[in-house]
Amino acid sequence: MSKKKVLIINQNIAEYRIPILNLLSEYYELTFLHTEPKKYGTKLKFKEKVVANINLPFFSFLKVNLHKYCNQFDVVISEANIRYLDRDMLIINPFRNYKWIGWGIGVSASYDKKFDQNNKFDCVRHFIFKKADANIFYSDYPVEKYISAGFSKESLFVANNTTEVFYDESVNYEKNSILFVGTLYKQKKIYELLKAYKEAAETVNDIMPLNIIGGGEEFENIKSWISQNKLEDKVSLLGPIFDQKLLAKYFRSAYACISPGQAGLSVLTSMGYGAPFVTVKDAITGGEIFNIKNGENGILYNNHSELPDIIKNIAERPDLYVEMGLKAREHYVKSRTPEQMAGAIRDAVDYVISK
Structure with missing residues (x-):
């Protein structure tokens, strides 16, 4: 036929x-x-x-x-x-x-x-x-x-x-960081993340590093902000990354992927790699945010004033986020x-x- x-x-x-x-x-x-x-x-x-x-x-x-x-x-x-x-x-x-x-x-x-x-x-x-x-x-x-x-x-x-992920079961990665992935423009609330991370870093000893992947109109401004706030040893501005194996490494090494302003397909990418997604409840979305079950496979917070405490919680209770990451990965494999x-x-x- x-x-x-x-x-x-x-x-x-x-x-x-x-x-x-x-x-x-x-x-x-x-x-x-x-x-x-x-x-x-x-x-x-x-x-x-x-x-x-x-x-x-x-x-x-x-x-x-x-x-x-x-x-x-x-x-x-x-x-x-x-x-x-x-x-x-x-x-x-x-x-x-x-x-x-x-x-x-x-x-x-x-x-x-x-x-x-x-x-x-x-x-x-x-x-x-x-x-x-x-x-x-x-x-x-x-x-x-x-x-x-x-x-x-x-x-x-x-x-x-x-979206497709490239998850190599034969390779293991140690969780060691927090991640942001996306185009760098103000609507994604990247500065809310940076300010929250700085606040958390001031009260938590040996806070895990923040990796920022992406390019865009705010790239140079963010680079200056990191320097002005003396966070070069904690925040890495990595630019766009298109190598799928390298992206997989950063996602799988992250305790959480945080995007304060937008919850699009990065939600599924993050889940597919076993990193819980953290965003505000009314983030810009095409519906992908509905994959997140608060406290189970990711975090949905009410307002940006809560974000510093969430970052502190990731640093102090990383085991909780490892468990959420496992459930996020399970959700992706079973239904996404x-x-x-x-x-x-x-x-x-x-x-x-x-x-």
């Missing part, structure tokens, strides 16, 4: 998505339509098509006869974003012959707005994506909300957002691997094909 033809539409192919997409290509004849230059070559086990993107105020659309192109496929999966005018029109088109699946967070979220904070466009979002044949969410948070809005429960799927995410997407595809 020939494979069903599946098209995924997004603005770009995120590198962390490639393992999931490659897994899907084992079951479907997969094509990815995007707007950026090709750059991954033989890493991809699926076809890609690049088209231009046209941006308007609030809306954007692809410079291609999208309906004609989609007619070549059995199923189309696209990012569930109401700003993509051409995709919105095809979703509500009652005469399309191909099945359509929306895929995304399911609620409003961005780098400057809290998760599900802005719901003024919910009625528009629900009107459009109720016309899709199915919807896939990054977490189970939106499911009940969509059912309450009149969506069929059977048409809603959860492919928990995740790329194979499990790809499996949930397959469930949605098979559902719409069977309709």
Whole structure:
């Protein structure tokens, strides 16, 4: 039997998505339509098509006869974003012959707005994506909300957002540090972490070092801050690291990964490597924060004034964080691997094909 033809539409192919997409290509004849230059070559086990993107105020659309192109496929999966005018029109088109699946967070979220904070466009979002044949969410948070809005429960799927980790069981690492990983800009509250670490270091003898991995607009300012506060022997600003083995070493050597302002895919990376994730309860997130069970596999605190005490607690009771790290790793292995995410997407595809 020939494979069903599946098209995924997004603005770009995120590198962390490639393992999931490659897994899907084992079951479907997969094509990815995007707007950026090709750059991954033989890493991809699926076809890609690049088209231009046209941006308007609030809306954007692809410079291609999208309906004609989609007619070549059995199923189309696209990012569930109401700003993509051409995709919105095809979703509500009652005469399309191909099945359509929306895929995304399911609620409003961005780098400057809290998760599900802005719901003024919910009625528009629900009107459009109720016309899709199915919807896939990054977490189970939106499911009940969509059912309450009149969506069929059977048409809603959860492919928990995740990323691949490179965990070598044959190698052991000694826990010896605290970690921050991410682009260095103010929204991630990196200075809250630095100030909290400094406060903790002033009262805890031989506090464990803080490793900061990442580059960005605040890199030089952070470097100056570390020098001005005489923390060069405690805080290492390591810059971006792309070597997966080296990243694995830093994650697995960390008692905890702390990100005061954002809880995105680093939550899953940290858990996959056995480091509990520490963040504020209302951190910017795409739903990944819901993986954290406070005090069990990570820490969710109420406000930033609590962070110095958390860092002190890591230094004074490291055994607690080793145990949380083991539970974080267990959570990842049991329910958040790329194979499990790809499996949930397959469930949605098979559902719409069977309709």
